Amino acid sequence: MRVRKMLFVMLAALVLISCGGTKQADVIKVGWFGALTGDQAVWGNNEYKTVQMLFEEMNAAGGIKVGDKTYKLEVIGYDNKGDAQEAVNVVRRLTSQDKVVAILGPNASGNAIPIAPILEAAKVPDIATVATNPKVTVLDGKVKPYNFRVCFIDPYQGAVAAGYAYDVLGARKAAVLYDVADDYSQGLREFFNQNFKAKGGQIVADESFKFGDVDFRPQLSKIKASNTDIIFMPYFFKEVALSANQARELGITQPMMGGDGWPSEQLISMGGAAVEGCYFVNHLDYEDPDVADYKARYKKKYGVDTELNGYLVHDAVLMLVEGLKIAGKVDGEALAKALEKVDFQGITGHVRIDPATHNPTGKDAAILKIINGQYVFQQKYAAK
Amino acid sequence: MDAYLEGILILSGINLIAVMGLCLLTGFAGLFSFGHAGFMAIGAYTAAIFTKMLGLPFVFGIAASAVSAAIVSWLIGMATLKLKGDYFCIATLGFGEAIRLILDNFQGLGGSRGWPGIPASSTLLNIVILDIIGVVLIANLVRSRHGRNMIAVREEELAAQVAGINTYKYKMLALVISAAYAGVAGALLGHYMTFIQPKMFSMVKSTELTIIVIFGGLGSISGSVIGAVVLTFLPELLRVVDKWRLVAYGMAVIAIMIGRPRGLMGGFELTPASFRKLFAERKAAREIKAASRLYSDDDSAQGAGR
Amino acid sequence: MAQFLQQIVNGLSIGSVYALMAVGYSLVYSIMNFSNFAHGGVIMFGAYFGFFAMTLLKLPFLAAFALSFTGTALLALLIERIAYKPLRERRAPFLYFIISAMGASIFLENIVIATIGPTFRTYPKVFSRTAIALGSIAVGRLDLIMFFVSAISLALLVLFIEKTKMGKAIQASAYNMKAAALMGVNTDQIVMIVFILGGILAGIAGVFFGMKYTVYPQIGNITTKSFVAAVFGGLGSLPGAVLGSVLLGIIETMVAGYLSSQFRDLIAFVILIAVLVFRPSGIMGKISEEKA
Numbered sequence: 007m008r009v010r011k012m013l014f015v016m017l018a019a020l021v022l023i024s025c026g027g028t029k030q031a032d033v034i035k036v037g038w039f040g041a042l043t044g045d046q047a048v049w050g051n052n053e054y055k056t057v058q059m060l061f062e063e064m065n066a067a068g069g070i071k072v073g074d075k076t077y078k079l080e081v082i083g084y085d086n087k088g089d090a091q092e093a094v095n096v097v098r099r100l101t102s103q104d105k106v107v108a109i110l111g112p113n114a115s116g117n118a119i120p121i122a123p124i125l126e127a128a129k130v131p132d133i134a135t136v137a138t139n140p141k142v143t144v145l146d147g148k149v150k151p152y153n154f155r156v157c158f159i160d161p162y163q164g165a166v167a168a169g170y171a172y173d174v175l176g177a178r179k180a181a182v183l184y185d186v187a188d189d190y191s192q193g194l195r196e197f198f199n200q201n202f203k204a205k206g207g208q209i210v211a212d213e214s215f216k217f218g219d220v221d222f223r224p225q226l227s228k229i230k231a232s233n234t235d236i237i238f239m240p241y242f243f244k245e246v247a248l249s250a251n252q253a254r255e256l257g258i259t260q261p262m263m264g265g266d267g268w269p270s271e272q273l274i275s276m277g278g279a280a281v282e283g284c285y286f287v288n289h290l291d292y293e294d295p296d297v298a299d300y301k302a303r304y305k306k307k308y309g310v311d312t313e314l315n316g317y318l319v320h321d322a323v324l325m326l327v328e329g330l331k332i333a334g335k336v337d338g339e340a341l342a343k344a345l346e347k348v349d350f351q352g353i354t355g356h357v358r359i360d361p362a363t364h365n366p367t368g369k370d371a372a373i374l375k376i377i378n379g380q381y382v383f384q385q386k387y388a389a390k
Numbered sequence: 391m392d393a394y395l396e397g398i399l400i401l402s403g404i405n406l407i408a409v410m411g412l413c414l415l416t417g418f419a420g421l422f423s424f425g426h427a428g429f430m431a432i433g434a435y436t437a438a439i440f441t442k443m444l445g446l447p448f449v450f451g452i453a454a455s456a457v458s459a460a461i462v463s464w465l466i467g468m469a470t471l472k473l474k475g476d477y478f479c480i481a482t483l484g485f486g487e488a489i490r491l492i493l494d495n496f497q498g499l500g501g502s503r504g505w506p507g508i509p510a511s512s513t514l515l516n517i518v519i520l521d522i523i524g525v526v527l528i529a530n531l532v533r534s535r536h537g538r539n540m541i542a543v544r545e546e547e548l549a550a551q552v553a554g555i556n557t558y559k560y561k562m563l564a565l566v567i568s569a570a571y572a573g574v575a576g577a578l579l580g581h582y583m584t585f586i587q588p589k590m591f592s593m594v595k596s597t598e599l600t601i602i603v604i605f606g607g608l609g610s611i612s613g614s615v616i617g618a619v620v621l622t623f624l625p626e627l628l629r630v631v632d633k634w635r636l637v638a639y640g641m642a643v644i645a646i647m648i649g650r651p652r653g654l655m656g657g658f659e660l661t662p663a664s665f666r667k668l669f670a671e672r673k674a675a676r677e678i679k680a681a682s683r684l685y686s687d688d689d690s691a692q693g694a695g696r
Numbered sequence: 697m698a699q700f701l702q703q704i705v706n707g708l709s710i711g712s713v714y715a716l717m718a719v720g721y722s723l724v725y726s727i728m729n730f731s732n733f734a735h736g737g738v739i740m741f742g743a744y745f746g747f748f749a750m751t752l753l754k755l756p757f758l759a760a761f762a763l764s765f766t767g768t769a770l771l772a773l774l775i776e777r778i779a780y781k782p783l784r785e786r787r788a789p790f791l792y793f794i795i796s797a798m799g800a801s802i803f804l805e806n807i808v809i810a811t812i813g814p815t816f817r818t819y820p821k822v823f824s825r826t827a828i829a830l831g832s833i834a835v836g837r838l839d840l841i842m843f844f845v846s847a848i849s850l851a852l853l854v855l856f857i858e859k860t861k862m863g864k865a866i867q868a869s870a871y872n873m874k875a876a877a878l879m880g881v882n883t884d885q886i887v888m889i890v891f892i893l894g895g896i897l898a899g900i901a902g903v904f905f906g907m908k909y910t911v912y913p914q915i916g917n918i919t920t921k922s923f924v925a926a927v928f929g930g931l932g933s934l935p936g937a938v939l940g941s942v943l944l945g946i947i948e949t950m951v952a953g954y955l956s957s958q959f960r961d962l963i964a965f966v967i968l969i970a971v972l973v974f975r976p977s978g979i980m981g982k983i984s985e986e987k988a
Contacts, residue, residue: 094583
């Protein structure tokens, strides 16, 4: 009895799964995926809400004009828990059943890399938000035709951080604490170390923790004894706040520096005095009027502050709209070609895609310093 | 075929292989592992070394993945199989995390940033073929003397020992075979995803596999087969409920445990003979039910307890 | 030398965090003979209860603290009634309890994400964050307070178990549930009491973790380490759980400080296995056949 019931349910499930949505003529379907649950959920929810908000705003303004027709935009978003295997599942679903014309996200490089073959088979382009691993768009020297991104990449960010620390802050000895189980952290650490050493600096401590750890004092005590000029912390704001607090507790007074995992309103509330006077590399300057406008709209609509991912997915949406206008038709293949030609002013800087790498070119990194609980813009800084 | 459906079927097939091995370990030998994702990781990386680095055919990769996972499991088994229940459990948990930590640190294979560009050699066809081979092998094993001995170890270890069964040997056999299966599943997964990353082989993955075995029913191969397919599809079906998906999954796990503790097919196998028996039983059951209403589903088959 | 002493202090502090969780594990294990993986979820709820009591209800710290562990005691009891009791009545093997506990753990984490969201939340400031300096060694104030609170609650727990009639019944049930039942102990009641005690410990742990490490849905995951510590010390033994936790904290700290922070968990794991090979029931565990 139960066996038969189960078989029936499974059959019904197969049928349900295999019938896709119906196609509407005047709507452009765009996919989004990322982590709505799991430990990356903060960033995923922020991206998804931003996309929803922007699409609503655009539709309320009459939609967008592609070719000589006006379309409304619709987002179909799926949760992948930040899991690579689920990323593959949802991209298969978005391309084969929902028949989206393009996909926005994900934020994690490890989720953006395995979806490339599916995108190529389905001819649907993807614009990743903060996936900074070079291998997201280029593999074995060849550019992946359907993978794009709006952010700068790890080697660049690592070079900026090392350059700024050495040239501007005058650090000669650096200690690094990184998350060994996280791809972003490991990538950034590698390129920081490489560039800092190339400039003539010395890495006096290279310590790691493992994702999920909440106590960093053993590593920090070691760093304290290393007599460093600066501490580089390439990981996300929650761990940054915890480790910064613990470092100050241990009597470490050196400035700390980080990457684009840092910026969040929560870093200030969690880190407080511990992160005062610290520096980080960012994609944008928060005092920029365009940035402030989006930030205020988001806060007004959802009652919480946006995270960094929101700004980048904002520009991914702009990039998509630009691409559609250039393509002149709603077609994944044409869109992928058009995305190589986009050239527009986003809130994170001017975006121009390099056809050889599918990375945005000429986006200078912004260096921000935390002063009195505010992110104070220091300068635009390009790695030399 | 629809790419989405095909993708999930492929994943079901991959899970099925890993679950098959675990079915032997947990369902027949009564050992509980938190570290099988670690064996999958060993398989995935070994196979990728063979195919991507050395350029050998996929078959060699698969064979190598089974062998490497089996060897590692044998070493782990020597150190830990003498431990009891929870202690073995914790040892496998530590092992799974340790494998990940080594891979995270090993830059030669990409470290925690992962290893992209693995050939896309896993197809629905070769996975189905491997599934069939895997099921046939396990089915023959459990029906042999060795299988019966394993069940004896699970049911009453002390008694089995007294009866002259080398319990250590059978536990080791189950562990090594299950690790080899997990290794093959890892190899297939890597060559399906074309990308592997230590993060993919977390403790959550190990737990998911064990949940499938329990869901299918301890000591039932057909239960594990059905469980692998159903529980791979379930999260996809639950996508409609968005972020409530895992809430529902958690509730479903508890509901299965308390509602049908022997799992879907506990101690019951789906074979042509059992089908005939099932219908005969049901007819008899209906008659008894009509007579007394005392018939209870849970008393009708042997429990899987120890 | 200063670094070495500092590392000892770090190790003790990390160890006491593990201990607070491990005792809850061990207590339930001693009666039920399974590892209660939902414990981490209950701790997480404790952290949230305390946080919301202080921010939304604007309660003073001690009231929020009390509210938190009352809440977690009820939650732990509720989980027992729903997820374990039916299994107990059926005399299901320990595997089912573990899986059911995992289901509960998945449920707890995700119900929080689905309802109040995955955001990290910071506790209002209760204790000063400046450390007490002993020469060149820094001792965190929160660490000290936490150390004393856990010591007091563990002492109370031991008193309860050793000195009261109920405590004796718990000991008897831990030794042999069936025999205790035959001697007229209401074992169902014992199980409830044990879960309430475990829940209270989880609430205390939750509030302190929330203050120390901020509040977020995955905070319960640090309990994996305390599970390891409980096994290390000998599952089911309360002094073992404390000793195992402190040792694990110190081993981890020393490995990270002097050998390699990259391979910390690997080395700690090898040490753990070595201990288990020579003492298969942990440091303080009784050497006996498994009771399941």
